[in-house]
Amino acid sequence: MRKFNFCAGPAALPEPVLRQAQEELLDWAGLGCSVMEVSHRSPEFVAVAERAERDLRDLLSIPANYRVLFVSGGATGQFSAIPWNLFGAGDKVADYIHTGQWAKKAIGEARRYGQVNVVASSEDRNFTYAPGPDSWQQSDNAAYFHYTPNETIGGVEFGYVPEVSCPLVADMSSTILSQPIPVEKYGVIYAGAQKNIGPSGITVVIVRDDLLDRALPEIPRSLNWKVAADAGSMDNTPPTFAWYLAGLVFQWLKAQGGVEAMAELSLRKSQLLYDFIDRSGFYSSPVERGSRSRMNVPFVLANDSLDKQFLRESEAAGLLNLKGHRSVGGMRASLYNAVPLEAVEALVAFMADFEKRNG
Numbered sequence: 347m348r349k350f351n352f353c354a355g356p357a358a359l360p361e362p363v364l365r366q367a368q369e370e371l372l373d374w375a376g377l378g379c380s381v382m383e384v385s386h387r388s389p390e391f392v393a394v395a396e397r398a399e400r401d402l403r404d405l406l407s408i409p410a411n412y413r414v415l416f417v418s419g420g421a422t423g424q425f426s427a428i429p430w431n432l433f434g435a436g437d438k439v440a441d442y443i444h445t446g447q448w449a450k451k452a453i454g455e456a457r458r459y460g461q462v463n464v465v466a467s468s469e470d471r472n473f474t475y476a477p478g479p480d481s482w483q484q485s486d487n488a489a490y491f492h493y494t495p496n497e498t499i500g501g502v503e504f505g506y507v508p509e510v511s512c513p514l515v516a517d518m519s520s521t522i523l524s525q526p527i528p529v530e531k532y533g534v535i536y537a538g539a540q541k542n543i544g545p546s547g548i549t550v551v552i553v554r555d556d557l558l559d560r561a562l563p564e565i566p567r568s569l570n571w572k573v574a575a576d577a578g579s580m581d582n583t584p585p586t587f588a589w590y591l592a593g594l595v596f597q598w599l600k601a602q603g604g605v606e607a608m609a610e611l612s613l614r615k616s617q618l619l620y621d622f623i624d625r626s627g628f629y630s631s632p633v634e635r636g637s638r639s640r641m642n643v644p645f646v647l648a649n650d651s652l653d654k655q656f657l658r659e660s661e662a663a664g665l666l667n668l669k670g671h672r673s674v675g676g677m678r679a680s681l682y683n684a685v686p687l688e689a690v691e692a693l694v695a696f697m698a699d700f701e702k703r704n705g
């Protein structure tokens with residue numbers, strides 16, 4: 347039996363997608379072998395790759411002057427790729443917002459290649475909010491401005507798109523495809539797949555085409571967006587199975603009503619859980635109200651000596667992977683697109699019962 351999976355990543359995949367992959371695993375596209383066993387340059391696979399890009403463009407209304415890349419190396423690879431690709435045309439200076447662990451890693455990589463100005467940080471209150479734009483000191487010579495719209499570990503989400511005077515770069519790993527986004531406001535959007543796109547192993551980069559000629563000359567070939575763009579993301583062998591599965595997820599998303607439907611559903615799911623937590627005297631959310639993530643909901647129990655019991659009993663009730671990140675403790679429920687409303691209803695019912703027995 348499939349259980350409800352709240353894993354932060356690699357995360358739940360839509361069941362119909364898994365079923366289709368299972369059904370055609372041994373004999374795909376009438377070829378008598380699996381999709382993993384054919385050339386990435388075969389017409390059958392190229393059709394999969396092209397359709398995945400088309401569907402992603404439809405879902406996010408990506409303008410024609412943006413290129414869509416499917417690369418390896420995760421979002422972490424892009425932490426390095428961003429300075430390599432954007433520091434070649436002027437001063438090696440970039441603005442970053444520091445909102446928690448992922449922002450910190452991104453900043454750490456950029457610092458190896460240039461100067462980072464941290465224009466705002468939420469470290470003063472333990473990364474429990476998204477800083478507003480009032481206090482920013484933007485650099486006048488920044489090559490780009492980087493932020494993390496959804497901090498997966500802290501459960502902090504920006505409710506607005508920063509207005510900046512240089513290319514805006516966003517790590518959307520844990521929020522992409524959960525709502526419509528104004529792509530034209532961004533220079534670069536990137537996301538590791540294993541939260542809202544597909545299995546781990548593939549990374550989506552959406553880059554405005556005028557940003558493809560700013561790379562440092564020493565850039566490693568495998569990180570070079572222009573090389574990937576010119577080669578249709580096939581300069582080397584791409585992760586074909588992950589690309590195929592991502593394509594199935596895009597088709598599933600379209601059938602669900604696209605990102606508008608996901609936006610509505612993500613609000614319903616997260617509000618159900620936050621409302622329950624706020625009404626309870628037993629559970630609490632460490633995140634400030636205006637910055638609470640629709641995708642990752644951290645919460646703590648009134649008494650952390652009950653954490654182990656909570657995890658044991660929730661797992662026995664078919665509610666998987668609720669343990670908070672090792673750096674934060676407590677619990678975290680990740681509510682990505684493939685997590686149905688019924689999962690959150692079951693979680694809230696379990697939490698109410700656990701409180702009644704132990705509160």
Ligand SMILES: *Cc1c(COP(=O)(O)O)cnc(C)c1O
Binds near residue numbers: 355519
């Ligand atoms: C998961 C995650 C990452 C790391 O992704 P990898 O694919 O493991 O490199 C980076 N940023 C955010 C916001 C994430 O949620």
